[in-house]
Amino acid sequence: MFENIAVVGATGAVGTIIRELLVQRAFPHQRIKFLASPRSAGKTLTFHGREIAIEALRPEAFDDVDLAIASTPDEVAAQFVPWALQRGCIVVDESGHWRMKPHVPLVVPEVNAEALRSHEGIIASPNCSTTQMVLAMKPLHDEGRIRRVVVSTYQSASGAGVAGQRDLELGTRAALDGQPYQYTAFAHPLAFGVIPQIGSPKHEGYTSEEMKMVVETQKIFNDPSLQICPTCVRVAVDNCHCESILVETEKRITVERARELFAATPGIQVIDDVAAGKYPLPRDCDKKDDVFIGRIRKDLSSPHGLTFWCVSDNLRKGAATNAVQIAERLVEIQAAV
Amino acid sequence: MFENIAVVGATGAVGTIIRELLVQRAFPHQRIKFLASPRSAGKTLTFHGREIAIEALRPEAFDDVDLAIASTPDEVAAQFVPWALQRGCIVVDESGHWRMKPHVPLVVPEVNAEALRSHEGIIASPNCSTTQMVLAMKPLHDEGRIRRVVVSTYQSASGAGVAGQRDLELGTRAALDGQPYQYTAFAHPLAFGVIPQIGSPKHEGYTSEEMKMVVETQKIFNDPSLQICPTCVRVAVDNCHCESILVETEKRITVERARELFAATPGIQVIDDVAAGKYPLPRDCDKKDDVFIGRIRKDLSSPHGLTFWCVSDNLRKGAATNAVQIAERLVEIQAAV
Numbered sequence: 001m002f003e004n005i006a007v008v009g010a011t012g013a014v015g016t017i018i019r020e021l022l023v024q025r026a027f028p029h030q031r032i033k034f035l036a037s038p039r040s041a042g043k044t045l046t047f048h049g050r051e052i053a054i055e056a057l058r059p060e061a062f063d064d065v066d067l068a069i070a071s072t073p074d075e076v077a078a079q080f081v082p083w084a085l086q087r088g089c090i091v092v093d094e095s096g097h098w099r100m101k102p103h104v105p106l107v108v109p110e111v112n113a114e115a116l117r118s119h120e121g122i123i124a125s126p127n128c129s130t131t132q133m134v135l136a137m138k139p140l141h142d143e144g145r146i147r148r149v150v151v152s153t154y155q156s157a158s159g160a161g162v163a164g165q166r167d168l169e170l171g172t173r174a175a176l177d178g179q180p181y182q183y184t185a186f187a188h189p190l191a192f193g194v195i196p197q198i199g200s201p202k203h204e205g206y207t208s209e210e211m212k213m214v215v216e217t218q219k220i221f222n223d224p225s226l227q228i229c230p231t232c233v234r235v236a237v238d239n240c241h242c243e244s245i246l247v248e249t250e251k252r253i254t255v256e257r258a259r260e261l262f263a264a265t266p267g268i269q270v271i272d273d274v275a276a277g278k279y280p281l282p283r284d285c286d287k288k289d290d291v292f293i294g295r296i297r298k299d300l301s302s303p304h305g306l307t308f309w310c311v312s313d314n315l316r317k318g319a320a321t322n323a324v325q326i327a328e329r330l331v332e333i334q335a336a337v
Numbered sequence: 338m339f340e341n342i343a344v345v346g347a348t349g350a351v352g353t354i355i356r357e358l359l360v361q362r363a364f365p366h367q368r369i370k371f372l373a374s375p376r377s378a379g380k381t382l383t384f385h386g387r388e389i390a391i392e393a394l395r396p397e398a399f400d401d402v403d404l405a406i407a408s409t410p411d412e413v414a415a416q417f418v419p420w421a422l423q424r425g426c427i428v429v430d431e432s433g434h435w436r437m438k439p440h441v442p443l444v445v446p447e448v449n450a451e452a453l454r455s456h457e458g459i460i461a462s463p464n465c466s467t468t469q470m471v472l473a474m475k476p477l478h479d480e481g482r483i484r485r486v487v488v489s490t491y492q493s494a495s496g497a498g499v500a501g502q503r504d505l506e507l508g509t510r511a512a513l514d515g516q517p518y519q520y521t522a523f524a525h526p527l528a529f530g531v532i533p534q535i536g537s538p539k540h541e542g543y544t545s546e547e548m549k550m551v552v553e554t555q556k557i558f559n560d561p562s563l564q565i566c567p568t569c570v571r572v573a574v575d576n577c578h579c580e581s582i583l584v585e586t587e588k589r590i591t592v593e594r595a596r597e598l599f600a601a602t603p604g605i606q607v608i609d610d611v612a613a614g615k616y617p618l619p620r621d622c623d624k625k626d627d628v629f630i631g632r633i634r635k636d637l638s639s640p641h642g643l644t645f646w647c648v649s650d651n652l653r654k655g656a657a658t659n660a661v662q663i664a665e666r667l668v669e670i671q672a673a674v
Contacts, residue, residue: 196581214637
């Protein structure tokens with residue numbers, strides 16, 4: 001058990017869910033502290049019925065912390081993680097800053113928990129769009145070795161934070177009223193729209209969000225030969241990311257076998273009956289911790305392909321839930337030592 | 338020139354645009370009649386500043402018609418087309434009923450105008466999601482022979498007609514007000530949602546909309562070996578379909594060459610500068626007749642692949658514009674005889 005734990009970015013959208021999950025899942029600890037930007041310091045948050053004062057994120061805040069679960073902007077993570085590590089605090093970090101550093105394990109516990117066995121104090125949780133995809137890939141990869149992925153995403157406003165959700169709601173109200181609205185989180189109007197760009201230009205016309213899906217997936221499966229072609233698109237959905245995924249495997253997997261494999265994987269739920277109009281919808285996956293899969297079909301364009309529809313709450317399994325699950329595994333490993 | 342022309346389904350969303358296009362494009366004719374269901378008969382529509390009475394769709398309505406441009410439900414098309422053909426009237430039909438009949442040319446003029454040279458009185462216009470894709474495929478196919486397509490769509494509410502657009506608006510207003518709303522055109526709420534089913538189950542888990550993209554594309558390119566894996570998804574957009582398309586060609590085509598080929602193709606416009614935030618958005622393609630392409634990239638998952646983003650007004654090039662363009666080609670062919 002880690003006696004003293006901290007939630008870094010405790011007031012944010014993901015931090016709020018992390019706090020809820022720590023209560024719901026009875027995460028073992030003696031003391032907890034909530035760290036956030038100085039403007040939140042002094043305010044209180046309720047935890048297990050107690051009021052806890054928020055502390056400012058600064059080096060000394062980690063003096064007596066054993067484990068921190070963090071969701072902050074990249075530049076904040078770049079700064080605070082060394083403070084924590086220097087003080088012997090282990091960090092589970094949800095930001096993008098540390099994920100691709102060679103010495104940092106990038107972990108989805110159902111996929112590569114073994115990567116947790118050796119770390120240097122920091123463990124990264126992947127980007128939301130990557131996490132649900134690698135969990136969906138895992139049973140197929142184990143069975144037939146995935147060689148190639150083509151994925152198009154339908155990503156929700158909450159991926160751009162609370163500001164994104166606010167933009168979608170206020171932008172939609174304005175559009176319905178024929179009024180102008182100044183978006184803060186998106187470069188184009190999201191109301192009644194789709195935006196085929198998430199993140200900034202990164203590599204040969206691909207965006208940073210798209211390249212995360214490539215390099216993070218290769219790192220998680222420890223296989224740089226895994227070939228992935230992503231297209232990341234923002235849609236007018238409040239929360240939960242959807243992905244249209246096609247995989248090609250070395251060994252052919254039938255639809256029936258894929259359905260069995262998905263259903264047998266912890267963290268995956270199958271909803272797949274198109275004749276009955278049943279498949280994962282964002283609204284049905286909201287506030288759920290699992291990854292939901294449906295529309296499982298044989299690829300009509302290659303002999304060893306499968307295609308399916310994958311939905312998950314990007315704030316939960318895509319962020320908060322995965323980070324807390326990593327922390328739970330660290331507790332288990334510590335207990336087993 | 339066809340002296341006497343008719344618009345069948347003249348009051349519908351597509352029929353309305355067909356009427357506008359006939360005026361804008363100065364479609365040659367002497368007399369025009371507007372046919373619709375009996376409940377519209379007797380009402381009038383303005384055309385070239387004149388009021389024209391709508392006539393009920395019945396066999397005798399075609400007695401003096403040389404060319405009909407039609408957009409009706411499939412079951413209406415199944416019934417009225419034989420009435421027209423028996424009376425020597427040529428029909429350009431936008432419905433799904435006749436498209437796959439072996440003797441019926443299925444035409445996108447920029448792609449396979451040659452199929453118009455022999456017909457038996459009826460020519461079909463493809464499904465909206467097919468039309469924009471085959472036009473985008475055409476220059477790449479000519480250059481490097483496409484062997485495979487993987488496509489995920491982001492289809493607008495107007496693809497489900499005026500009822501779909503009404504559902505999106507009223508459903509969104511209700512959702513913002515926390516009120517219930519009974520959708521008429523969709524099986525699930527579309528407001529702030531995505532629905533990964535368009536049409537009914539058709540073939541091995543694929544929907545009718547998805548299979549249209551397969552079989553219509555194969556027919557248009559006259560190549561049943563063309564392999565296509567589609568996923569058709571409805572999004573909360575009023576009008577214009579978007580498609581994330583990946584093609585694999587026999588001969589490799591560079592991104593630069595693809596951009597040149599697209600730009601040189603009549604009916605295609607390239608908007609492709611992700612660094613400047615420029616790519617086709619549904620709102621920018623609304624009421625335009627062209628197919629818009631951006632996000633052109635080398636496929637990261639295969640040596641001979643290209644991927645891009647394709648947007649078009651599904652009521653125009655996806656329906657009305659293509660039908661009128663077919664009719665214009667028929668006029669040219671007739672003049673050349």
